[in-house]
Amino acid sequence: MTVATTAFLSLARSTMESIGLADMAFVEVPHPMGMVSLADIRAKADQSFAEILQKAVQWKPSRTEIPGLGKPPYPAERIKFRGTYESLNKMFYEKRWSLGLPVIPPAPEAVAEMLKGTSRQPSEVVWVVPPRMGQLTVELVATLGVMAGCKPEHMPLLLAMIKAISHPHFDWRGSSTTTAPTTPVIVINGPILDELGIGYSTGALGGEQPVNIALGYFVNLVGDIVGGSMPPDPDKSTLGSREDLVAIVIGENEKQNPWKQSYAVDLGFKPTDNVVTAYSAYMGTNNTDHTSVKGTQLLNTLSLGAAAVACGITSCFTQYEKPYAIDNRVKFVFLFLAPEHADTIYKDFPNKRAVQEYVVKKAVAPYWSYAPEICTVPKEFGPYDENTMIPRFTKPEQVHIVVTGGPGKQSQVWPPFTTVFKPVSVLVEK
């Protein structure tokens, strides 16, 4: 039996169905439960207790089977439609086959052309996408790629992105149904950047990057259409963000990386490897430091962002190797360093390890700034009070460094969603 509030009962029901239960006993409590007084929450328990007792012994399922199961994943259904391009898009939106923006119609001929970009069988199921548990075949990767504006040569990259975001460490289900504004962040390294024209210089995270945008649009089409995660249910985003339309896809500016070693090479890949790294992120923050001339000065302001971003959900003394727990949240951070900022840091920190160690040391916040119950200070830290500065991280590996963007003194700090274990890196296989 599950107790859920009025606002989240539908999410609880869809979760129930996606794990294979046709029905179960729910007790509905007036929203909210969180952030109310102890007296109020006890009163809610008093009010619902009779229903708990009743449903514990008298509840019967309203159905015993989940409808719509058993259909083969391949080939996908072909639809005939008579109308204008505008009415076709309207039909797609009404069927929850688009995000509301116009899409390129996935005609069978266009999808067949996309499939020429891979040697994988179109019938292969590459992911069962939660929470809807839609079966994503290679054919549908091509279909959604067409809709997003991708090209056949993007197919290996699309498949690599799917491999990364479907990894358990990413927690797709949690990321796509949470109330928080989360977005997939996908970092690309390797020769594929120039081969495909992936943006990594001026405005790399902005709008006028047709390849990055098409790739990011594809990711969100997969999540919302095959995964079925659209607001208001089961995507419970309180506000959401515009990244719900187009996921963050960014290349590393390897040519202007002063350390002469890319992020992927840091992870153990070869410089000639094409690598996709993905994690689910809370919204990032910008660092606009125009005046620091020393690496330490700039890292001080970046560390402030690393400590404060995703405020309210971050834990102190986070342990990278340990899974998410109530007091081990938001365990790493990505620094997207503009080349000029990277140069400034490099002058004082000729190796990246020293940068990571410095940020771990400087990413601290006063104890009072951590939300109740999620910062557990270890005994060996010693005495502390409300104003004691408490570290966010414990290991250099928790700080990920990517050089990206064009000229200017702007960098960004992007934290992970709370339940993410680690970023996932995979090779792009041609």
Added chain:
Amino acid sequence: MPKKNVLRVFWAAAILVGLLGLPSPAGAKEQVQEWEVINPSGTISIQPIKPAPRLASLEGKTIVLRWNGKHNGNNYLDRVAELLAEKMPSAKVIKVYDLDKSTVKISGSNAESARIAKVIKDLKADIVIGSQAD
């Protein structure tokens, strides 16, 4: 007419014809056509599971209370435990969130869900009451 003026008239006429020949964006009428498209949604793959048998009574049963870490869920369940002790004294009530802190979380993965489920199963629960959120 001087040659220069002839050219001017020619180009003015050409531009006018060109403009008139273009469809007005505001009044554009799209062509109705036959489309064939692929349904992008994918068929659903869910392995149905059989629910646990229903209980006829809570008398003498083991009731496990599970909290996922969301604010106040424990306080709600604490009160439920008090009421159960009062109204159903023969039942054994176990607050798994007090017994095993590692269960106090949103699982974040199927593997972690399975681990938490096993912790609860090992308590030989007859019924589990979980509190969600928010």
